[in-house]
Amino acid sequence: MTVRLLDDVMAGYLATADDSTSCGIAAGSLPNRDDEAGEDYIQHTEKITSNTQRRSISDVVIMDVRHPGGAVLLVFAALLVTPPPPPVGAAPALDPQKELRVLNNLIGKVEKTMSVVGRGTKTLDKILTDMESRFDALLQNVTRLEQQRDGLMELSDSCGLNDAPLAGDSGTAxxxxxxxxxxxxxxxxxxxxxxxxxxxxxxxxxxxxxxxxxxxxxxxxxxxxxxxxxxxxxxxxxxxxxxxxxxxxxxxxxxxxxxxxxxxxxxxxxxxxxxxxxxxxxxxxxxxxxxxxxxxxxxxxxxxxxxxxxxxxxxxxxxxxxxxxxxxxxxxxxxxxxxxxxxxxxxxxxxxxxxxxxxxxxxxxxxxxxxxxxxxxxxxxxxxxxxxxxxxxxxxxxxxxxxxxxxxxxxxxxxxxxxxxx
Structure with a gap:
């Protein structure tokens, strides 16, 4: 029980430690420090020391104070040293505020571009509609011209003008x-x-x-x-x-x-x-x-x-x-x-x-x-x-x-x- 309690306390401390040198204090209720608890105490102390070595904690001081109520208050302090420098070639730390401003700027540009594209799309739709109307009118003109041509051909045949030279005819000799x-x-x-x-x-x-x-x-x-x-x-x-x-x-x-x-x-x-x-x-x-x-x-x-x-x-x-x-x-x-x-x-x-x-x-x-x-x-x-x-x-x-x-x-x-x- 003692080992589990101290593990929880130590994990909480280490999770909240941030920069430079910090000090964390945690307390937990332990049984009296007597012979039957001595083995658990020693095991826990060794485990804490081992964990702190992995977390760059310089030292662990463990004290017991007799509480008037008969309980033992275990107090420990962890002194953190300055973390080691980042490895060579690692990216510098990002400024969240600066990155947020850059992101907002990009979002603004994208929204502006989308607005321009939207206006261009409307203009293109208008142009296409106008072209379709003109194409329909052109088809109608072609149809009328074909009808006029057929009428002229009939008139030419009836008047005996089919031997007259027409532009575009090709000669043979x-x-x-x-x-x-x-x-x-x-x-x-x-x-x-x-x-x-x-x-x-x-x-x-x-x-x-x-x-x-x-x-x-x-x-x-x-x-x-x-x-x-x-x-x-x-x-x-x-x-x-x-x-x-x-x-x-x-x-x-x-x-x-x-x-x-x-x-x-x-x-x-x-x-x-x-x-x-x-x-x-x-x-x-x-x-x-x-x-x-x-x-x-x-x-x-x-x-x-x-x-x-x-x-x-x-x-x-x-x-x-x-x-x-x-x-x-x-x-x-x-x-x-x-x-x-x-x-x-x-x-x-x-x-x-x-x-x-x-x-x-x-x-x-x-x-x-x-x-x-x-x-x-x-x-x-x-x-x-x-x-x-x-x-x-x-x-x-x-x-x-x-x-x-x-x-x-x-x-x-x-x-x-x-x-x-x-």
Whole structure:
């Protein structure tokens, strides 16, 4: 019993001791210190001493005092020495108040960050909602555009405009023609800057002939550009080479254009009118190729330094002046000043529709009609009778001769060249 009591007292003391030197006093009721208790007393004293050695207690003093009541009061005192220094490398003791301030500061920053994130989340939700609304509106616009496209396709089919060139169509073949002849080769269908004619492609380093997109009155138009050595750039307004496209077309077709620029096509009277009346002066170059170039008959060409078309109100009258020269006689002499005629609109005023008689659409002149008609019916073999074909009078005089290949090309000219008034 004595040993257990002292153990409890000593353990309580040691648990409450803190720094430096401390003194603890505990008392417990013990039986009289007589012989029969001597063994327990000695055992307890040894145990206390042993425990205090482990707890760094320097000494233990045990006294007994006789209490008047007959009980023995055991008193002990424990003197603590300064604890040994911490081992090398151990972390310094932490300041609880300082650590608490740091922790509170971190908590404040986290709360502030969470507040900012919360506001950002609300903003993001608003942006996503707005984007969803715009996307829905875009889908509705796409649906309307598809409906309009389908309606235009139906209208085009009903009006016979399905051969008209559309932006984005790709060509399949081309004829590379120059003053020395025609060389067959693949067509270059290229994306180009926003230009109004082929000459404006040159500053961008485009030097290969082919199909390009130009913009006329802010509308994309596919044309064949004849680019020659990076110096000259001709916009081709008419192209014939194999008879694959029917040129016996209506007034509407000739107004808007038809065919494939990579093979055969007519650019369109309205487009030609807008280009040649845009403030620049244009020259016209006409190229024609024989059916039998091996007989020594070189390709023919003729050039005029003034070319433009009047408006639709005048019937797209031809204005052609300032003959530059060429290697063939001028069969277009009588055509200048004439309005354009098709089989369904006779603007000649001579009582006979030349387009019905000879085919195609052209600036026919008088009752004779065909001094030249490069839009006529395609005829194989060259020689023709009665003016039917891609005819040019005076080529193989006195007969009409139908060319194998023709191109009508336009390009800006030097504005210093004087212009003859019509």
């Amino acid at each position: 081309a004829s590379e023609a120059d003053d020395e002849g025609v060389t067959a080769g693949p067509t270059t269908t290229a994306e180009a800057p926003r230009v109004k004619d082929c000459e404006e492609l040159l500053p961008y380093g485009l030097t290969q002939s082919g199909v390009y997109t130009i913009y006329v009155d802010n509308r994309p138009v596919r044309v064949f550009c004849r680019l020659e050595d990076g110096v000259d750039a001709w916009t081709v307004i008419q192209r014939r080479q194999d008879g694959s496209v029917n040129f016996n077309r209506s007034w509407a077709d000739y107004k808007t254009g038809f065919g494939d620029p990579a093979v055969e096509y007519w650019l369109g009277n309205e487009i030609i009118h807008q280009i040649t009346n845009s403030g620049d002066y244009y020259t016209l170059y006409i190229y024609m190729e024989d059916w039998d170039p091996e007989d020594g008959d070189a390709p023919r060409h003729i050039q005029f330094d003034e070319f433009y078309l009047d408006s639709a109100a005048t019937g797209y009258k031809l204005r052609l002046n300032l003959l530059r020269g060429g290697n063939i006689q001028n069969a277009m002499y009588y055509n200048t000043g004439q309005p354009f005629t098709t089989y369904d609109r006779d603007n000649g005023g001579y009582g006979a529709n030349c387009a019905k008689r000879y085919g195609g659409g052209w600036w026919f002149y008088g009752h004779a009609c065909v001094y030249a008609n490069l839009n006529g019916n395609y005829v194989q073999g060259g020689h023709t009778q009665n003016g039917v074909g891609l005819v040019w009078l005076y080529w193989r005089s006195p007969d009409w001769y139908s060319a194998k290949v023709t191109e009508m090309r336009i390009m800006k000219r030097d504005a210093s060249i004087p212009v003859r008034q019509p």
